[in-house]
Amino acid sequence: MSHDPLSRLPPERIPEPSPSRMQETIAAAQQLFARQPVQTPGKQRAGRRVFFGRTWMEAILGAGLVSTACVLAFVLSPAFMVTPPVLEREPVQTGPIRTDMMVPAQGLRPVDLDMIADLEPYTFGALRLGVRNADERFALYHVDEQGLELQLLEGRKAAAETVSISDAVLTQWNGQQVLAVRSGFGDLQRWDAFVEEGFGFELSAALSHQIWDAADAAEVEQRLAVASGG
Known part of the structure; x- marks a missing residue:
């Protein structure tokens, strides 16, 4: 006779599986595999x-x-997306105001042309002038009696272009001496007027506007005489 107290308990009946419950479990597993919600009567499964x-x-x-x-x-x-603005290049004008003149910029300045290019001399009577061409730059000069070179203006050009001086005249306007110089490249020539200031000449935009398309030196003098009221 066994002395184990658990052996005295009445045997439990093992429940048999319910066929309907098994079908619900199988259907739920199939729907979960197909990523579809489980349609079960009553409350849903806890936790999901x-x-x-x-x-x-x-x-x-x-x-x-x-x-x-x-x-x-x-x-x-x-x-x-922010894109940098595109700077449009201004068209080159052929009017009376020069658009090829160089404006000194802040920072490093380019090397002076007299250090890298020889002077190309031009003589018109007693007037002595000169031009320097280097790469995409050019400059016009007046040479005084002592041979001292005074730069009149500096500008830009194409590397294949060569600026030359075709005519020049020294005249009067309102009691001041005016040096008129016709320069350019090829057939594109124009007059510029430089008014005497101190020990040199300075470009005058107003007088250049008066004479820029004159046919010759005689017409330049006529136009300046009219502009001065003489």
Whole structure:
């Protein structure tokens, strides 16, 4: 006779599996595998709330991916991307105001042309002038009686172009001496007027406007006489 107190308990009846419960479990497993919500009567399984056919965790991850894609599409869109402005080059004018003159810029200045190019001399009566051409730059000079060179103006040109002086005259305007110089390259020639100031000559835009397209030195003197009222 056994002395084990557990052996005195009445034997429990092992429950038999319910066929309907097994069918519900199989259907739930198939729907979970197909990523579809489990349609079971009564209360849903604890711990997994369903949100439009997906779990709450899947919904949160999906919303995050959609938000990231929207942000990337907005940032990378052409309307949002900032592009540097394109500077349009101003067309070269052929009017009376020179557009090829160089304006001194801040910082490093280019090397003076008299250090890298020889002077090309021009003589018109007692007037002594000269030109220097180097790469994309040129300069006009007046040479005084002592041989001292005074730069009249410096400008830009194409590397293949060579600026020359075709005519010049020293005349009067309002009691001041005016040096008129016709220069350019090829058939593109124009007059510029330089008014005597101190020990040299300075470019006068107003007088250059009066004479820039004159046919010859005689017409330059006539136009300056009219401009001075003489």
